[in-house]
Amino acid sequence: MTGEDDQNAALARFVLAGPPPMRDTLQGWDEWRANRDSFTPAPQLDLAAWRALGPRGRMLHDLHRAATHANLPMLETPMTRKVARRLTARLTTNRLKQKPTTRAGVMVTGGGAQGKTETVCAIAADSQEKWERLGKLLAPHGLPGTRDLPAPVAYVQTPVTAKPKSTCKAILNFYGAPITSRMDLPDLVRQVATSLHDHGTRALVLDDITRLRMHRADDQDTLDLIRAFMSMHVTLVLIGVNIPKSGLLREGRFDTRSGQVVFPPPKRTEVLGLEATQTERRFDLVELDRFHYDTPAQISAWVEHLAGVEECLRLLKAPAGMLTDGTMPEYLYKRTNGVAGLLERLVEDGCEEAIGSGEECLTESLLEGIEIDAEDGPGRDREAGEVPHVPEHKPTGQRKRVRNSSFDDHGPAAADTGS
Structure with a gap:
């Protein structure tokens, strides 16, 4: 089996599989427990390597990247x-x-x-x-x-x-x-x-x-x-x-x-x-507290967490320190108040925007157009505090989000072009 076949098999298990197991049943708990660490993230490629894949390979890799960003692992923190x-x-x-x-x-x-x-x-x-x-x-x-x-x-x-x-x-x-x-x-x-x-x-x-x-x-x-x-x-x-x-x-x-x-x-x-x-x-x-951003030790723990998140991302033009350099750590903290779940939501949506727009990198200007959606999910009780408070966000500049085009058929004319 080739490397491409391996990637296709890994994708099929998650993209074409049924709904995830329900942990509140014995069978579902055992199924989740057995498979909780089995997701295989997309390989890390740069823009040149992505272009060399060909049309079908690029489409499948983009789909695998989207699956990777939708299944970010739970990282260990001082609180956990x-x-x-x-x-x-x-x-x-x-x-x-x-x-x-x-x-x-x-x-x-x-x-x-x-x-x-x-x-x-x-x-x-x-x-x-x-x-x-x-x-x-x-x-x-x-x-x-x-x-x-x-x-x-x-x-x-x-x-x-x-x-x-x-x-x-x-x-x-x-x-x-x-x-x-x-x-x-x-x-x-x-x-x-x-x-x-x-x-x-x-x-x-x-x-x-x-x-x-x-x-x-x-x-x-x-x-x-x-x-x-x-x-x-x-x-x-x-x-x-x-x-x-x-x-x-x-x-x-x-x-x-x-x-x-x-x-x-x-x-x-x-x-x-x-x-x-x-x-x-x-x-x-x-x-299990959120991150704080008051002391050098707390700031260091937040930046270390961002570095861990960055290692999990699969953007083609992402420079080293994309989430940890400059004012980005402070910006991300301001947007999420140090709540790991809100950070994951912002990063996941930001990656979708970065891929769809062709920017292939998370920047403050790109994230300005992303609103964190923490509305009630299925089975969530707002009165019990299960829906988190999202810090107020007033975008400095409005930008239109681009639709994800991973599933689009661009036709023969676009078969050999890259982003």
């Missing part, structure tokens, strides 16, 4: 390293516990579009794979009593209008467990407990937890139910926007010695059908 240290330590410690005690959980907070979900999912997937490798090393033939369909990690999105029943159903949907209309809340809770146990789940990740509104009785009951899950020998990982101001912590106190939020034992002997243990519920609270 902080979350990784705390969450990995908690998952490891709880995994090794044999005592029938309540496992401490983790709350990951931060603003919208700061990569909380992707960071937590990547950490949880890495942890799962580490234990699977260890299991094969220590017990290559398996152990008696192990599950045929293990699910060490369960990822669930909190329903937009969360109630105890809908939350239980969302968890059961992850496993594909049977749900009937005759099941009342205690039945659903027992089914959740059974699924967690039967699939050997060690970490239950509940995303968008700040959709709970603590002024609603149903939401208070849902939070009580979620805390009760901590007695099922799972590590509860809650992800939400600005958790400290959401009301979720109003019953808790911050323990300065341990750095944990401590919730008192339930007052009721049963919580929605689950026997309530008289132990405190503890959560590590860790923030």
Whole structure:
């Protein structure tokens, strides 16, 4: 197989494939986990090498470049390293516990579009794979009593209008467990407990937890139910926007010695059908913050991140230091307020404009015509803060965006011309 054939095969897997897997199902989680690092970016070419490809090669390479910019990798930052240290330590410690005690959980907070979900999912997937490798090393033939369909990690999105029943159903949907209309809340809770146990789940990740509104009785009951899950020998990982101001912590106190939020034992002997243990519920609270631009160390971290992003781009006329030299770092920070997700959106749209216009380079003047679109995506709850605030932008000069022409047939007359 030639290099061009390899590139075509890599493109076909992503351009012609179906929709990405849904991580909130067991099958989708395993599929995402197995393929999350399999994207092959386009080769880095300069303008002369691109022109030498021929018409068909140029069209396919432009398509591959567009796919590369649409699938920029999640880069490690000082903030994600902080979350990784705390969450990995908690998952490891709880995994090794044999005592029938309540496992401490983790709350990951931060603003919208700061990569909380992707960071937590990547950490949880890495942890799962580490234990699977260890299991094969220590017990290559398996152990008696192990599950045929293990699910060490369960990822669930909190329903937009969360109630105890809908939350239980969302968890059961992850496993594909049977749900009937005759099941009342205690039945659903027992089914959740059974699924967690039967699939050997060690970490239950509940995303968008700040959709709970603590002024609603149903939401208070849902939070009580979620805390009760901590007695099922799972590590509860809650992800939400600005958790400290959401009301979720109003019953808790911050323990300065341990750095944990401590919730008192339930007052009721049963919580929605689950026997309530008289132990405190503890959560590590860790923030995935945005970049800041005040101190030399913070500026250096931002510039280093921009350098990492620049290495991932495939523009034909991009000079070294395209995103890091001159006033570009300050300009990009002003446009995005240091939010990684907004930077990715601006760069992705900017690359589309640069390719379509033939400029093949990101400049401040080109980015001036790009408006960052952070409108509500599917399943996003604006009231819960899941749609990020975009800094106000007043373009200094209006320029018309050029339509991407990667799929256009320019005809025989243009077959041997370059940009």
